[in-house]
Amino acid sequence: MQWLIAQWPRGEDEPVKYWVSNLPADILARDPVRLAKLRWRIEHNYRELKTILDLGSEGGSFTGWHRHLTLVTAAHLFLTEQRSCPKIPARA
Known part of the structure; x- marks a missing residue:
């Protein structure tokens, strides 16, 4: 179908x-x-990862790149969780 x-x-x-x-x-x-x-x-998340969280920068080695990717992913999760929980007041 x-x-x-x-x-x-x-x-x-x-x-x-x-x-x-x-x-x-x-x-x-x-x-x-x-x-x-x-x-x-999905497109919004990818644009946010590339611009705000600097996903595009590459490390000098696989280990450096892997660490960078892990930190960017953790930061993106944190930002997504902050947006989805409206009970947390925004900082001034």
Whole structure:
């Protein structure tokens, strides 16, 4: 089975985005939509890793690169957790 998902905002004459998928026929209709929209979050995370957390810098050795990647990943997890927990007040 093939899925064709179209994003068609109210007031628009035609859809603005399309996604094609080969997910199983017995999947709920909301799941392909959720997965299609998840791409934005992945691109945002990657951009944040590259710009804010400096993922692009390379170490001089595999060990240095591995340590850098580990620290960047831990920092990204920390930032994501901070955003997902609104009970923690922001610092002034």
